[in-house]
Amino acid sequence: MKKYHKIFSLLSLAALASAGCKSPEHKTEVSKPVPSVAAFAVAKGKLSTSLTLPGELQAYQRVDLYAKISSFVKKLHADVGTQVHTGQLLAVMDAPEIGTQLAGAESRLRSAEAVYSASKANYDRLQKASATPGIISPNDIDLAKARQLSDFALFQSARAAYREVKVSQSYLEIRAPFEGIITARNVSAGAYAGPAGKGSELPIFSLAEQHHLRLVAAVPDAYATYLKTSGTVEFKIRSIPGKTFSARISRLAGALDSHLHSQRMEMDVTNGTQDLLPGMIAEITIPLPAKDSTFIIPETALVNSSRGIYVIKLHNGLTNFITVEKGRQLGNELEVYGPLLAGDTLLTKAAEEISEHSTFKKIVLRKVEQK
Template identity: 25%
Template sequence: MTEKTHASLAIPARDPDEGHGLPPRNVEWRRAKIALLIVLALLALGAVRTVVVDMMHSRSVAATTQQNAKQFVNVVTPTQTDNGGETLLPGTLRGFVESPIHARATGYLLHWYVDIGTRVKQGQLLADLDTPEIDQELAQAVAQRDQTSSSLGLAKSSLERWQQLRQRDAVSQQELDERQSTYNQDVANLAAADANVRRLRQLESFKRIVAPFAGVVTQRNVDVGDLIDAGSGASRALFALAQSDPLRVYVQLPQAYAQNVSVGQHVVVTQAELPGQPFHGTLTHISGAIDVPTRSLQVEVTLPNPDGRLRPGAYVQVALPAAVHARLLVPGNALLFRAEGPRLAVVDANGEVHLRKIDIAQDLGQSLEIESGIEPTDKVIVNPSDSIADGDHVLIASPQQKGKKAS
């Protein structure tokens, strides 16, 4: 009994859960700790990744900001004008003789014989007028002259008889003087009547509108049946006539070139609508004074036009021998307008901007001819921003950057 009791005491106690196949409790805790550690490690790795990405993004933003803060500019080097002694200036073609044709007599247009573009000779009939009032006045003047002529004949014969009577002392000197006065008055009346007839005949001749010079008709402003008023005040011109060979070209020469032109110099005239066709003329007249408002000198060029390719009124370019030394040319879009005057932005070797005061000799449209203020080796900024100022640091754009800007 005692041995059985001891034997039973020596047998270890069994876990209530051992018979059911479940893991021990400390194993569960161990697995939970491992899972927690894995989760914490993953969170730590995510946090580290987020911090690294933020740092990289911050550095990228800073680099981009620094890159964008750099000011890139395009520059050009001034080119020198050739010392060919030619200055290109605008001019206007005008007929050597131009005139509106007005009527000297009042009447109705009976017929016109020429139209625009017609070449006419001097004295050629352009139009006829119907002038009934002038015709009646002329007929009346002729009748009055005939009446005065008859009175003069009677006065003359009467004077001759009284002169004979005076020689025989049959009449007094007073009576002879009266007959002499009547005769002299009739002579004067006849002269006045003749003058009036000549005036009306000359006025009647104006019913024929003729060309005062040879040229081409550039305007016709009337038609058959129009009432034509005499004179050129409020009345319209019947025709406009221009002599197209030779032509005159009027040019306003800047004061800077006024001392370098003289009568007889050869000039070349070109027209944009006739490319590759230069026309050669001669400088024939120079104004004796500088025009005060424009500070320019008017010159006149005579230009032969035998084939009529050039037409009066056209805009042309005239190459005048006015330049005396080479100047620098820069693009027109490099100019800066400031309150102190025109400026050009120049970049030095260190990338620093300097605003140069310049003197513009001539504005050629797409380019500027500079008298002074820059050197041939300067790098001039093209299309500078309005905010650019002295001392700014800029970078000269490379060809690749220029291509990116263009795109």
């Protein structure tokens, strides 16, 4: 029995060993396919865009007319909406004291003129008589000459005083300094008007030039370098639908506003038909042509994430992140600036989910249209 038990034990061990030596069914590994991506060869080009911003039409010349001296409104010759010409009489003021001052100044002028005439005649007679030796002493001639010069100085002073009052009297007439239209009238006949104090809070008239306007706009500093004088812009007025106006850039401020960080731009606008009015808001379209060639890529090739702004470059089948700066954009194309070379292969559809140094073997090159 012991012999049979020993043989059974050996057979059992052999069976177990045989079972342990059997290998499981071999499974063949299947490699994952390498994904293919769309890519393009980057190239340089010029991207010309335009900027649309609001602007305001202003009168080329505008002035508020006040009374130069304290006076009362005697008569008004213009009202709101009156078309006036240069030098046209707009209002007549009344200041009785000016008439009195003028009469006094004229009287003093006549008196000084008479005194000067007498002293001059006396000097001329003495000068003529001194031709005969011994009749007139040199001292008398010197005194007569000094008296003549003194009277002449007084005569000149009286003349200047008279002219001063005369000029003050001319201020009683208010005339148009340039051709335009009266946009405001703030007084009536009989009202007091003066250069200071009560009655001078508001101007008598406001005058604006209407045939010649200026279009004013504030251009952000990001686009200020693209502007230049003699450039042409187009603008539209909401109250005049279906019509486009054009104007040339006439003046640039040459500096940025300290509050808005923008540059003031002015365009001269001829308004012969007077369809445009000062104060209208315009929608201005400013062309921004490219100065130099830059790299232009589709919008989908740029990644803007928390790690920065970059494009994905393919080199030897591996992805590399290239940090770039974004420029202007036109439609779905934009400018980028960075360490790129013409001919570099970039992913057409870059995404933040694509990790760096990923492998892509199959590349489909797509030509990107350049502007």
